[in-house]
Amino acid sequence: MKHKMNIELSNETELALPAFINARIEEVVSAVLEQEGFDVDGEVSVLFTDNVGIQALNAEYRQKDTPTDVLSFPQYDDLYALSDMPVFLYLGDIVISLEQASQQAESFGHSLEREIFYLVVHSVLHLLGCDHMEETDKRIMREKEKSALKHLGIFK
Incomplete structure (x- = not known):
């Protein structure tokens, strides 16, 4: 049985996002969890x-004291280290600056939606316990990001 991930989505900006964003974010979160071997129902707030x-x-x-593109606030320090996986998992919170994401999308030459989905993938990996402080960890995380985006068919 495939897990169900609920997304609590809030938008405090003036920019209206297309309606499909919420459903697609749910798909992105679920794909990262599946890729990483977490088959649980849960919730994440964005x-x-x-x-x-x-x-x-x-x-x-x-x-x-500077803006950034995304912040991750995990519920757990390292889900990979948990011996007993909860039946329902509150992953944590993701905060995305649409202003920064829009600027990055433009500079990278892809859509805002693609940038949002990349930031969600990146942030979910952080919620699971991945980081990119060391060069080796950064390479591993980038490979996981690429794999998830490719699996989802998210390119440009």
């Missing part, structure tokens, strides 16, 4: 904000 909103969170939680 908040879309602007650069001012994400800068405030970045300053408060990471002591970096």
